[in-house]
Amino acid sequence: xxxxxxxxxxxxxxxxxxxxxxxxxxxxxxxxxxxxxxxxxxxxxxxxxxxxxxxxxxxxxxxxxxxxxxxxxxxxxxxxxxxxxxxxxxxxxxxxxxxxxxxxxxxxxxxxxxxxxxxxxxxxxxxxxxxxxxxxxxxxxxxxxxxxxxxxxxxxxxxxxxxxxxxxxxxxxxxxxxxxxxxxxxxxxxxxxxxxxxxxxxxxxxxxxxxxxxxxxxxxxxxxxxxxxxxxxxxxxxxxxxxxxxxxxxxxxxxxxxxxxxxxxxxxxxxxxxxxxxxxxxxxxxxxxxxxxxxxxxxxxxxxxxxxxxxxxxxxxxxxxxxxxxxxxxxxxxxxxxxxxxxxxxxxxxxxxxxxxxxxxxxxxxxxxxxxxxxxxxxxxxxxxxxxxxxxxxxxxxxxxxxxxxxxxxxxxxxxxxxxxxxxxxxxxxxxxxxxxxxxxxxxxxxxxxxxxxxxxxxxxxxxxxxxxxx
Numbered sequence: 001x002x003x004x005x006x007x008x009x010x011x012x013x014x015x016x017x018x019x020x021x022x023x024x025x026x027x028x029x030x031x032x033x034x035x036x037x038x039x040x041x042x043x044x045x046x047x048x049x050x051x052x053x054x055x056x057x058x059x060x061x062x063x064x065x066x067x068x069x070x071x072x073x074x075x076x077x078x079x080x081x082x083x084x085x086x087x088x089x090x091x092x093x094x095x096x097x098x099x100x101x102x103x104x105x106x107x108x109x110x111x112x113x114x115x116x117x118x119x120x121x122x123x124x125x126x127x128x129x130x131x132x133x134x135x136x137x138x139x140x141x142x143x144x145x146x147x148x149x150x151x152x153x154x155x156x157x158x159x160x161x162x163x164x165x166x167x168x169x170x171x172x173x174x175x176x177x178x179x180x181x182x183x184x185x186x187x188x189x190x191x192x193x194x195x196x197x198x199x200x201x202x203x204x205x206x207x208x209x210x211x212x213x214x215x216x217x218x219x220x221x222x223x224x225x226x227x228x229x230x231x232x233x234x235x236x237x238x239x240x241x242x243x244x245x246x247x248x249x250x251x252x253x254x255x256x257x258x259x260x261x262x263x264x265x266x267x268x269x270x271x272x273x274x275x276x277x278x279x280x281x282x283x284x285x286x287x288x289x290x291x292x293x294x295x296x297x298x299x300x301x302x303x304x305x306x307x308x309x310x311x312x313x314x315x316x317x318x319x320x321x322x323x324x325x326x327x328x329x330x331x332x333x334x335x336x337x338x339x340x341x342x343x344x345x346x347x348x349x350x351x352x353x354x355x356x357x358x359x360x361x362x363x364x365x366x367x368x369x370x371x372x373x374x375x376x377x378x379x380x381x382x383x384x385x386x387x388x389x390x391x392x393x394x395x396x397x398x399x400x401x402x403x404x405x406x407x408x409x410x411x412x413x414x415x416x417x418x419x420x421x422x423x424x425x426x427x428x429x430x431x432x433x434x435x436x437x438x439x440x441x442x443x444x445x446x447x448x449x450x451x452x453x454x455x456x457x458x459x460x461x462x463x464x465x466x467x468x469x470x471x
Contacts (some may be wrong), residue, residue: 012055012077012078012079012097012098016076016078017056017078017098017099019076020073020076021055021056024058024068024072027065027068028058028065031058031059031060032056032058032059033056033057034055034056034057036053039053039054039056040053042083042086042093042103043095043101044086044093044094045086045088045090045093045094046086046089047088047089047349047431047433048397049432049433050094051094052096053095054079054081054095054098055095056100056101057083057100057103058100058103059105059106060104061107062107063187063218063219066181066216067181067185067187069102070181070182070183070184070185071184071185073099073100073462074460074462078098078099078100079095079099079100079461079462079464079465080102080216080462080463080464081094081095081099081212081464082102082124082153082157082212082464083104084124084125084154084157085127085149085151087149087154088154088428088431090428090429090430090433091431091432091433091467092158092211092212092464092467094432096466096467097465099465104124104125104151104218105125107124107125107153108123108125108126108127109122109123109126110122110123110131110134114193115138115139115140115224118140118225118226119193119221119223120135120140120142120221121220122152122219122220123218123220124151124153124154124218124219125151126151126153127149127152128142128144128150128155139226140224140225140226141225141226141227142174142222142224142225143164143174143225144160144161144164144170144171145162146161146162147163147332147335147336152220152222153217153218156171157208157209157210157211157212157217158209158211158427158428158429159171159208159209159427160427161383161388162383162427163262163329164259165383165385165386165388165427166252166259166385167257167258168259171208171209172208172209173223174222174223175221176191176193176204176221176223177190177191177193177204178190178204178207178217178219178220178221179218180215180217181218182215182457183214183215183457183458183459183463188203188215190203190204191203191204206453210468211429211430211431211464211468212467213454213467214453214454214463215457215463216463228291228297229293230294230297230298230320231259231291231297231320231322232289232298232301232318232320233287233288233318233319233320233325233328233329234289234290234301234305234319235280235286235287235316235317235328236288236305236308236313236314236316236317237281237283237285237286237313237314238314239312241263241265241284241361241368243284243311243312243313244263244284244285244311245263245361246361247286247304247308247311247313248261248286248360248384248385249357249358249360249361250307251385252385256300256307257290257291258288258290258300259290260287260385261286261288261384261385262286262382262384263364263384263389264284264285264287264332264379264380265284265368265380265381266282267380268335268339269281269282269284269285270282271338271339271342272338274341275331275334275341276331276334276338278327278328278331281315287332288301289329290304294320305318332381335381336350339379339392339394340394342379342394343377343396345396347395348393348394349392349394349406350391350392350393351390351391351393351410351414351425352389352427352428353388353389353417353423354386354389354422354425355387355422356421356422357384357386359421359422360384362420363416363417363420363422367380367412367413370409370413374406374408376393376395376402376406377394377395378393378409379391379392380392383427386426387422388427391410391413415440418441423441424438425437430468431468435466435467438468438469447469451471454468454471455471
């Protein structure tokens with residue numbers, strides 16, 4: 001199965017694109033650019049996939065401006081690609097068929113905070129760090145943390161999750177409503193602010209995870225949570241990955257409400273030590289975090305410590321010091337950069353799968369054996385509390401032999417996860433990098449339903465074409 005699909009040669013008619021550029025340039029002036037360097041930047045995310053630049057980039061500041069651009073593109077059947085911060089990992093922003101990139105980074109207003117209802121309304125360009133900084137004096141916070149300081153619009157579009165998902169869920173559980181510009185320029189709001197509703201189809205969940213292929217998100221209503229009285233972080237090392245994973249499984253099965261539970265193999269720990277200046281034991285390691293009252297958080301950490309000891313865990317160290325916690329989690333979030341530093345002339349290829357937690361140990365162990373046999377640098381890190389783990393391959397893509405081994409390793413990992421009733425991606429999404437695996441996971445009947453939805457909402461295939469499903 002080819003997992004690095006070739007880029008389409010089919011581009012939108014040049015004359016149609018020029019008409020759109022002329023039309024929108026009259027309104028946007030110097031907020032529209034066709035400069036090659038800018039287009040190259042907006043045609044690439046943080047993945048290894050090469051830049052495929054759009055024909056123009058337009059920076060918008062309101063839902064109305066997004067609507068106007070989309071209407072012009074719809075009239076001439078020119079593709080539209082939304083851009084948040086470019087932190088996606090499967091080629092989500094590549095302009096495979098040319099077209100207009102809508103840059104949403106200046107739509108960064110926090111529209112309304114409803115503290116008494118524990119929700120907030122934001123524009124899509126607001127990043128998660130900006131939102132939590134804005135909320136700092138309210139006693140509330142937004143917990144979804146994918147590591148990168150991604151835009152909240154992009155996080156909703158890609159159904160992001162991250163280190164806190166085991167306690168707080170993913171974007172799917174934390175988006176209450178969306179304002180979306182559809183492919184014909186129509187603007188809809190998918191829901192009200194009520195915490196639950198049984199009124200009709202759940203359009204909010206339809207657009208969460210749609211990766212810009214069904215419409216462009218221009219406003220998001222999000223759940224908020226109270227800042228915990230106490231936050232405790234802990235580290236525990238294990239003699240092998242299986243013992244660490246067994247600890248994770250038992251912690252979840254016992255119902256311990258851990259907020260974060262992250263696994264790193266020994267290769268990843270070495271990379272983190274070298275890059276971040278930490279002094280962690282070079283062994284499979286779990287990072288944990290507990291939220292609650294002082295006594296409750298400490299009680300939960302002690303329960304997990306006992307579970308870890310029964311699985312040969314050792315050196316269980318915990319801290320409530322905010323600076324120490326921040327350093328620990330910053331080292332975790334810098335894991336990709338740490339892997340890159342292992343081989344400065346290599347390219348990072350970050351990928352993920354997710355399996356039922358009872359199959360996690362088998363999936364990781366078999367993948368580690370594959371890594372060894374493939375002779376590829378590929379440290380493992382994972383949000384293992386929900387069965388999700390990441391492989392960070394560091395590959396010289398100019399070496400055809402190494403590239404082939406990396407592709408084979410990646411395909412075996414994904415197909416192994418599927419055979420264990422898992423998914424080809426727990427949080428990175430499909431983009432165009434994993435488009436073949438969507439069919440392998442769901443089969444033609446399910447994918448045909450997705451294609452029918454796409455055809456209904458975007459009959460001319462202008463919304464981020466070439467992503468998720470083929471037309």
